[in-house]
Amino acid sequence: MMETLRRIAGLVRKELLAILKDKATRFILFGPAIVQTLIFGYAATYDLTDVPYALLDLSRSEASTELVARLDGTGIFHRVATLRNAGEIRTVIDSEKALLVLSFPATFAGDLNRGADAPVQVILDGRNSNTAGSAAGYVSAIVQRFNADHQGAAAPISVQTRAWFNPNLRTRWDLVPALIASLSMLQTLLLTALSVAREREEGTFDQLLVTPLNPLEIMAGKALPPVLIGLAQATLVLAVSMFWFRIPMAGSVATLYAGLLVFMTASVGIGLSISALSATMQQAMLYTFVLVMPMMLLSGLATPVENMPYVLQVVTLANPLRFAVDLVRRVYLEGVGLDTVAMNLVPMAAIAVITFPLATWLFRNRLV
Numbered sequence: 001m002m003e004t005l006r007r008i009a010g011l012v013r014k015e016l017l018a019i020l021k022d023k024a025t026r027f028i029l030f031g032p033a034i035v036q037t038l039i040f041g042y043a044a045t046y047d048l049t050d051v052p053y054a055l056l057d058l059s060r061s062e063a064s065t066e067l068v069a070r071l072d073g074t075g076i077f078h079r080v081a082t083l084r085n086a087g088e089i090r091t092v093i094d095s096e097k098a099l100l101v102l103s104f105p106a107t108f109a110g111d112l113n114r115g116a117d118a119p120v121q122v123i124l125d126g127r128n129s130n131t132a133g134s135a136a137g138y139v140s141a142i143v144q145r146f147n148a149d150h151q152g153a154a155a156p157i158s159v160q161t162r163a164w165f166n167p168n169l170r171t172r173w174d175l176v177p178a179l180i181a182s183l184s185m186l187q188t189l190l191l192t193a194l195s196v197a198r199e200r201e202e203g204t205f206d207q208l209l210v211t212p213l214n215p216l217e218i219m220a221g222k223a224l225p226p227v228l229i230g231l232a233q234a235t236l237v238l239a240v241s242m243f244w245f246r247i248p249m250a251g252s253v254a255t256l257y258a259g260l261l262v263f264m265t266a267s268v269g270i271g272l273s274i275s276a277l278s279a280t281m282q283q284a285m286l287y288t289f290v291l292v293m294p295m296m297l298l299s300g301l302a303t304p305v306e307n308m309p310y311v312l313q314v315v316t317l318a319n320p321l322r323f324a325v326d327l328v329r330r331v332y333l334e335g336v337g338l339d340t341v342a343m344n345l346v347p348m349a350a351i352a353v354i355t356f357p358l359a360t361w362l363f364r365n366r367l368v
Contacts, residue, residue: 192271
């Protein structure tokens with residue numbers, strides 16, 4: 001056992017030296033992660049497409065029914081839950097079942113009939129800040145039209161908005177934490193995909209075969225350096241998020257890194273499969289770039305997975321980035337623990353369990 005670990009450690013050292021020995025390569029590994037984080041943080045925006053909401057109508061009046069009907073008639077809002085009491089609000093928001101909760105107090109109809117201010121509370125999930133802000137704007141516009149139709153110039157109905165997890169509904173609070181997983185995956189996947197292909201092109205592949213290392217040990221030695229570099233890149237993005245953009249982290253750093261470790265392992269498993277399949281570095285780069293874009297688009301980074309067609313939602317189940325983005329957002333903004341994000345860890349671990357044996361099999365097959 002100790003001899004196996006010693007051989008793997010030697011291969012890990014060789015891989016790290018091959019990756020980090022060049023100054024330009026070191027900059028390429030870490031510089032773009034910082035630059036891309038800043039660009040995404042300042043420039044990226046979202047569009048409003050589909051808004052699931054929950055209704056808490058303690059008034060049960062004709063006015064509240066009409067207002068909700070106007071909301072449903074937009075084609076953008078669809079009701080996913082009808083709540084019975086205020087205690088159920090946290091459940092639908094925390095579970096991400098609803099983006100917002102529309103709450104009518106029991107005194108709503110009475111206040112409206114007296115011409116007094118009749119508040120309607122809108123509770124938003126700030127983890128999807130831009131969509132939540134746009135949705136709140138739609139609700140306000142519907143309320144204004146309702147007031148204009150029924151009360152002339154008067155405006156007795158007022159909207160009281162409260163956003164959870166992102167009080168100011170800043171887009172970068174939603175986007176930048178997700179980059180902790182997304183940007184680190186790009187370099188990790190590429191480095192891993194090039195590892196075996198580089199050995200073939202540089203003529204050191206045959207030397208590797210005559211060492212005491214078996215294919216499984218070679219895979220382990222090839223996997224550890226990209227995992228370490230991926231975690232280092234994630235740390236850089238985390239630092240930019242916390243200290244440059246001043247986005248407070250609500251959750252545990254240990255929980256975050258536990259999730260990232262599982263995610264990096266799954267990403268490296270995919271990269272090793274590409275590397276074992278590729279005969280040249282050019283092929284490895286081509287396969288990686290073809291794979292990276294769909295993984296990014298189907299991750300929920302830019303658009304919610306729930307808004308995608310059902311077929312694509314099924315496809316995202318094979319994408320570890322989908323679960324990593326959700327995990328990072330929930331740990332960073334919501335402050336949940338491992339027990340809550342376990343359903344994100346399980347699919348990523350399953351992908352790793354599938355891809356590592358696949359990479360080992362491909363590696364053995366290419367030796368024949």
